[in-house]
Amino acid sequence: MVEIPDLDDREFEDVLSEAKRQLPIYTDEWTDHNAHDSGIAILELLTWLAESYTYQLNRVTDEHREKYLRLLGVKRRLPTSARVRVGVEPPSGADGQTIPAGATLVADDGSGDVKAFETVSPTTITEATIDKIVTYAGGDIVNTTAEATTGETRFQAFGDDPSVGDALYVGFDGDPFADAQTLTLTFDLYDDDLPQPASHGEMEGSFDPSVELVWEFPKAYERWTDDDAWESLSVLEDGANAFYDGGDVVLERPPDGANRTRQRDPIGILEQDQGLYWIRCRILRSGYEFPPQFDTVRLNMLEVSHRNTVENEVLERTDGSIETTYESNQEFFFQNAPVLNAEIDVDGERWTEIDDLDRSNSLGTHYVLDHMRGSIRFGDGENGRKPPVRARVVATEYVHGGGTEGNVSANSRWEFLREDARLGETPLPEVTLTPNGPADGGRDMEPIDDAIDRFKRDFKRPYRAATLDDFVYVATHTPGLRFGRAHATATERTVDGRDYREIDVVVVPYSRQTRPKPSEGFVDAVQTHLDRTRLVTDVVSVSEPTYVDVDVNVVVSALSGYTDAELTAAITETLLTFLHPIEAGGWPFGHPLYISDVVDIIEDLPGIGAVETVSVTARGERRINEYGDVLIDDSALFALTERNVRVTIGE
Numbered sequence: 001m002v003e004i005p006d007l008d009d010r011e012f013e014d015v016l017s018e019a020k021r022q023l024p025i026y027t028d029e030w031t032d033h034n035a036h037d038s039g040i041a042i043l044e045l046l047t048w049l050a051e052s053y054t055y056q057l058n059r060v061t062d063e064h065r066e067k068y069l070r071l072l073g074v075k076r077r078l079p080t081s082a083r084v085r086v087g088v089e090p091p092s093g094a095d096g097q098t099i100p101a102g103a104t105l106v107a108d109d110g111s112g113d114v115k116a117f118e119t120v121s122p123t124t125i126t127e128a129t130i131d132k133i134v135t136y137a138g139g140d141i142v143n144t145t146a147e148a149t150t151g152e153t154r155f156q157a158f159g160d161d162p163s164v165g166d167a168l169y170v171g172f173d174g175d176p177f178a179d180a181q182t183l184t185l186t187f188d189l190y191d192d193d194l195p196q197p198a199s200h201g202e203m204e205g206s207f208d209p210s211v212e213l214v215w216e217f218p219k220a221y222e223r224w225t226d227d228d229a230w231e232s233l234s235v236l237e238d239g240a241n242a243f244y245d246g247g248d249v250v251l252e253r254p255p256d257g258a259n260r261t262r263q264r265d266p267i268g269i270l271e272q273d274q275g276l277y278w279i280r281c282r283i284l285r286s287g288y289e290f291p292p293q294f295d296t297v298r299l300n301m302l303e304v305s306h307r308n309t310v311e312n313e314v315l316e317r318t319d320g321s322i323e324t325t326y327e328s329n330q331e332f333f334f335q336n337a338p339v340l341n342a343e344i345d346v347d348g349e350r351w352t353e354i355d356d357l358d359r360s361n362s363l364g365t366h367y368v369l370d371h372m373r374g375s376i377r378f379g380d381g382e383n384g385r386k387p388p389v390r391a392r393v394v395a396t397e398y399v400h401g402g403g404t405e406g407n408v409s410a411n412s413r414w415e416f417l418r419e420d421a422r423l424g425e426t427p428l429p430e431v432t433l434t435p436n437g438p439a440d441g442g443r444d445m446e447p448i449d450d451a452i453d454r455f456k457r458d459f460k461r462p463y464r465a466a467t468l469d470d471f472v473y474v475a476t477h478t479p480g481l482r483f484g485r486a487h488a489t490a491t492e493r494t495v496d497g498r499d500y501r502e503i504d505v506v507v508v509p510y511s512r513q514t515r516p517k518p519s520e521g522f523v524d525a526v527q528t529h530l531d532r533t534r535l536v537t538d539v540v541s542v543s544e545p546t547y548v549d550v551d552v553n554v555v556v557s558a559l560s561g562y563t564d565a566e567l568t569a570a571i572t573e574t575l576l577t578f579l580h581p582i583e584a585g586g587w588p589f590g591h592p593l594y595i596s597d598v599v600d601i602i603e604d605l606p607g608i609g610a611v612e613t614v615s616v617t618a619r620g621e622r623r624i625n626e627y628g629d630v631l632i633d634d635s636a637l638f639a640l641t642e643r644n645v646r647v648t649i650g651e
Helices: 013-028 036-057 062-071 143-152 448-459 468-476 522-532 564-579 595-603
Strands: 084-086 102-106 114-121 128-138 141-145 167-172 182-189 212-218 232-233 235-238 249-254 277-285 293-299 303-305 309-315 331-333 338-344 349-351 366-370 375-377 393-401 412-415 432-437 483-495 498-509 541-543 546-558 608-618 622-624 630-632 636-639 645-649
Touching: 013 036, 036 277, 062 448, 114 309, 128 293, 143 293, 232 277, 293 432, 338 366, 366 541, 412 432, 468 483, 468 498, 468 522, 541 636, 546 564, 546 630, 564 595, 564 645, 595 608, 608 622, 630 636
Parallel strands: 349 366, 498 541, 546 636, 546 645
Antiparallel strands: 084 303, 084 432, 102 114, 102 412, 114 303, 128 141, 128 167, 167 277, 182 249, 182 293, 212 232, 212 277, 235 249, 309 393, 331 375, 338 349, 338 393, 366 375, 483 498, 546 608, 622 630
């Protein structure tokens, strides 16, 4: 570790004494070095200045550290706004009305200071309600209405094993498109039992689901099991990302011709009540790594963010004046802080925000925005142009808010702010609003110490894939993916006299299946991420793993006090976990399956008297040695299902 030198290691008297010792070198006529001498008085003044400058040079301020971080390519994370979804109870006459983006709501959390929020996107209100939600998967009909509407337990949109043709049906008590041009369904994803999506510093992901879904409404209820009896609905927005995430799915009202075919269900499809209006989401192309599951499906939900937009505000100096002067580095303040973003005009001319005025020149119409202080600073005429004298600085639009104060509790009282607007027959402030939980995600601006610590952590993480371990790390940290494992191998090749390295990366997504298989979109996302980080001469390919199916036959003797069913279940569960590609750390890639290992793990189970015989048969690319062990390729894994385990309990 480099030792930081102390530049301010001498006191005033030390500097003055050294200066006096230098006097005879420059002049032998100056012999009076006492304090009453005018020359000594000047020397003391210069000594004080020298000590002051040395003290300043020895200090490292937050401004210095932040500039150093920028030189390293690190920016402090800006404040972020808390978000939450708020449900609207539609009053009479509200059907088809739209609450626009930017509408202001306030939340009173009892702290004495109400928090202002804005709607993120427009939402069209419907007076129809969800009456039934039914999953139709593999020919089985499962009514999930209670789970999907109460949020008390999760439900699976397409069952345990989503396949082509499986569908999620939503039945309404009235026509949701009666007076509305759009219908917004809000899906609350349940992911408590899933690994968090991967991240890799500040890098963005490129995952594009290969799953294809279609939303439809029926043209002929009597043929509801036929796909041609349904007509597709246009999806204007898929915030749920093909059900890989939670979010809003916005459907467009069918055209007028198709609108006439919308009618109540006269026969009671899906073994449900008659008289409902149905739509469905059907799988056209499958490929989910894990089945999508949700807490609830809701209507009339507003996504709101802790922020407020202000237009045409004249900024002020610290003394309250509103005009510029000839001074350098002039600073003007907003009326609200922190400021998330802003658009600034000076006498009608648009100026541009930059991170540091060192990047500007004498002609650059630039300013620096201090988010937390809520101010902007102009240049000195060399690094950034000075604004013209007696000009006004106007924020044509800026957004303020964010920070931890927006993380209000679920018990907060919500209402619309505008008193001059109505929703249906009801003034906006009287409309009932209910949050679906606490607002979260609000974060203050990152402290400099935290940014330095983050840089130190990131410095130890590979962002350039050079070794095989690097490739595994980068692959499993592809942003947005829920990963299981990865394995990398290298092959040196020569083509036309040119040597290059070919890297094969096998990826295993998180899945509860015995043979986890990545979708095309999953593989493409990993490939794109690796291509951004590989060495120029490396050739990288990403693929799914090769599985070798095995059957295991076990004969054991039992101790007294244990039933055959108990031992069979324990042995089966142990073997499934032992060979699983992901559970308990996952079976090592390419590791042989030794009969002795199987014997050892079974012998350790309670109730086992002895393991009499173990035999394993395998299907796929494998080799069997003389001991019955199964040998597989370096990138292969085993696949074992419950039906492929046979347990015999001997006497």
